[in-house]
Structure formats: structure tokens, C-alpha cells
Amino acid sequence: MDSPQTGEFAHIGKSVVIKGELSGSEDLYVDGNIEGNIELRNHSLTVGPNGTVKANVSAKAVVIQGKLDGAVTASDRVELRKSAAVTGDVTTQRIAIEEGAFLKGKVDIQKEAGKAAAPASS
Amino acid sequence: MASVSDNVMKFFRNSSNQNVGSAVPQRLTRRSSGMGEISRLLNSEEALCVLDMGSTSASNIRFFTGKGHKIYSEDLLWSSLDPALRIQDNAGNPVLDSKKFLDENLVYPNARFDIVLCWNMPDYMEESLVKPTIDRLWSLMKPGGLLLAFFHTRDAGPDSICYRYHVTATDVLEMQEVKFAAPGRPATDKQSPRLQRVFNNRHIENLFRDFASIKFFLARDAIREVLVVR
Numbered sequence: 001m002d003s004p005q006t007g008e009f010a011h012i013g014k015s016v017v018i019k020g021e022l023s024g025s026e027d028l029y030v031d032g033n034i035e036g037n038i039e040l041r042n043h044s045l046t047v048g049p050n051g052t053v054k055a056n057v058s059a060k061a062v063v064i065q066g067k068l069d070g071a072v073t074a075s076d077r078v079e080l081r082k083s084a085a086v087t088g089d090v091t092t093q094r095i096a097i098e099e100g101a102f103l104k105g106k107v108d109i110q111k112e113a114g115k116a117a118a119p120a121s122s
Numbered sequence: 123m124a125s126v127s128d129n130v131m132k133f134f135r136n137s138s139n140q141n142v143g144s145a146v147p148q149r150l151t152r153r154s155s156g157m158g159e160i161s162r163l164l165n166s167e168e169a170l171c172v173l174d175m176g177s178t179s180a181s182n183i184r185f186f187t188g189k190g191h192k193i194y195s196e197d198l199l200w201s202s203l204d205p206a207l208r209i210q211d212n213a214g215n216p217v218l219d220s221k222k223f224l225d226e227n228l229v230y231p232n233a234r235f236d237i238v239l240c241w242n243m244p245d246y247m248e249e250s251l252v253k254p255t256i257d258r259l260w261s262l263m264k265p266g267g268l269l270l271a272f273f274h275t276r277d278a279g280p281d282s283i284c285y286r287y288h289v290t291a292t293d294v295l296e297m298q299e300v301k302f303a304a305p306g307r308p309a310t311d312k313q314s315p316r317l318q319r320v321f322n323n324r325h326i327e328n329l330f331r332d333f334a335s336i337k338f339f340l341a342r343d344a345i346r347e348v349l350v351v352r
Contacts (some may be wrong), residue, residue, distance in 0.1 A: 080178075095187075097180035104201075106194045106233070109187040 014050040022055075031066070042075075049083050062092075064101075149288065149296040155339040156270045156347040158293030160237055163268060164189060170236040173262070175199075175243050177286040177300055185289050194233065199243050199315060200302060201227050202251055220254045228255065234264045240271035241287050242345075244329070246315040256329050263352040269333070271348045273321050278344040284315040 016032035031048035040059035051066035082100035186193040285297040301312035339347040
């Protein structure tokens with residue numbers, strides 16, 4: 001995913017540094033530096049190529065192009081793009097990992113109620 | 123005195139930075155007796171806890187999670203190249219800080235593994251880290267757990283290609299050349315790790331002396347597969 005239109009996402013630019021709890025009810029694109037926790041419940045988080053996130057993340061979908069240190073919980077899917085570097089456990093229903101992505105941690109695929117687990121794809 | 127960059131570069135082969143930016147490297151295949159034994163365990167047990175110590179592999183994660191097992195991924199070879207690990211001993215020689223390495227890697231307070239896939243990591247890792255790493259793995263495995271490692275035989279040349287391994291549903295492994303951008307080098311300047319040494323049988327038995335049993339499989343491609351039981 002390339003950098004999204006800012007009208008569709010809340011956008012944290014690469015010069016922005018945030019420390020603390022971050023929650024919201026819209027999709028979020030982070031190309032800056034966040035330290036704390038991020039909770040978006042029914043929305044998506046995208047960590048851009050310049051993004052550095054040190055936080056536990058909870059969202060519907062998480063797309064990572066940059067660096068993320070922390071546990072990732074996604075109720076729907078996680079995507080690790082080729083430039084992603086993730087250190088932390090990933091819990092989700094579906095995960096896609098591009099060639100070149102780095103992951104250090106556990107992958108736990110949670111079965112959706114009434115459906116079989118959808119394993120990782122590349 | 124050699125720079126940090128010079129010290130790091132001894133872990134890479136000289137001639138492999140061609141094809142930078144080319145498509146994903148081609149995958150070769152090899153039959154693995156050790157993986158065959160592990161496959162039988164994977165197929166007969168549920169919810170096993172697996173540690174994959176190769177480069178992050180989407181296909182391995184897909185394979186293990188698809189079978190309902192828990193998969194942990196940790197690329198120790200890459201982690202061992204961290205320039206912050208490089209210190210000097212009392213004589214001023216560059217050495218790796220194995221204590222710092224183990225403080226930052228293989229830290230799983232809540233996990234005990236049924237299967238550990240070391241692949242060829244011990245042959246390409248700085249020697250001072252190998253034994254402490256194997257000892258840590260012993261403490262992280264369940265009694266009866268299996269560890270698979272590949273060691274080159276003396277027939278392998280110093281420029282033996284470093285492969286990452288992707289599991290399949292059988293005893294056949296897909297192999298893909300590993301290329302890293304060395305720390306301090308541009309991300310586009312990817313090179314292949316260099317074989318650091320060849321362990322003989324006695325060295326290998328010493329490495330795993332705390333384990334319950336060890337089984338060797340000699341393959342045709344100058345690889346000695348080692349399947350160890352915790």
C-alpha cells in the first residue's frame with residue numbers, strides 16, 4: 001500500500017513524535033514515531049515506510065511497511081510488506097508476509113467463529 | 123585497527139552482490155531425512171510449539187499455522203550481525219558480546235518448544251555465539267523436543283551458498299539463497315553470509331552434549347543433517 005490520501009486516513013507525518021495512548025475511530029496512517037499503545041478497534045492502522053512504532057497495537061487490520069516493536073492484535077488481518085521489521089507477537093485471523101519482511105516473534109492465527117483458520121499467505 | 127564495518131564484512135562472501143534489485147531468488151529443492159522425521163511429528167500431534175530460526179518465511183508460517191501449530195520466528199544469524207554486539211576483549215581484539223546477544227535474543231519466558239529448526243545457522247554464525255545459543259535452546263525446549271540443524275562437511279567450499287529453508291508437506295525442503303544488507307551498508311547492497319567454519323562430528327556432539335540423543339544423516343550435497351532430542 002502506498003501512502004494513502006490524507007482525506008481517507010488520519011495521517012501522522014514523518015516529523016511527528018507521539019508518546020502515550022492513541023485511540024481512534026477512523027483509519028490511521030503513521031509515518032512518524034509513536035511510543036505507547038494504539039487502539040483502533042474496527043479500523044485499520046498502516047505504518048508507513050518511515051514509521052517507527054513502539055507500541056502494542058490493536059486494530060481491525062494492520063499493514064506494516066516500517067518498523068514496529070510490540071504486540072500486534074488484528075481482528076481481521078495483518079500485512080507485512082517487504083520493508084517491514086516487526087518485533088513482537090502477532091495475533092490475527094489472516095496474515096500476509098512479503099518476501100524480505102522481518103518478523104521476530106510468535107504468529108498466532110485465531111480462528112473466526114464458525115470458520116476454519118485462514119493461514120498465512122505470501 | 124579494523125573498523126566495525128570491516129569486522130562485519132568477514133561474515134559475508136565477496137562476490138555475491140550482483141543481481142541487486144532483481145526478482146526473488148530462485149528456489150531449489152533438497153530431500154531432508156531430518157525434516158521427514160519432524161514431519162511425522164507435525165502430522166501426528168496437535169498444537170505443537172515451533173521455533174524457526176531462519177529468515178522470516180511466509181511459507182513456513184503458512185505451513186505451521188495451517189496445521190494448527192504455534193510458530194515463533196527469529197532470525198538469529200541476522201541478529202548476530204548487530205554492530206552493537208562488537209566489543210573488545212582485554213587484549214583489544216574484536217569479539218562478540220555473547221551475554222548481550224542472549225539478553226536480546228531467544229528470550230521466551232512463556233514458551234517451551236517442541237520443535238526447533240536451526241537450519242544451517244551454526245555454520246554461518248560467529249563461533250563464540252554458537253555454543254551459548256545451543257545451551258539457551260536446550261533450556262527453551264521441552265523434554266523430548268526435536269532440534270534440526272544442518273552442518274557442512276569438509277567437502278563444502280568456503281563459498282558454499284547460505285540458504286534459507288522453506289518447509290513443504292513432505293520431506294522436501296525448498297532452498298533460497300540468503301542475502302543480507304550488512305549493517306552500515308546501503309539496503310540495496312545485499313550480500314550472502316560466508317561459511318565460518320566446518321564442525322566435525324566430535325564438535326557437533328560436544329555442542330549437543332546436554333541433549334538426550336543425537337542422530338546424523340549424511341546427505342549428498344556435502345551437508346550433514348543433525349536431529350537432536352532434548
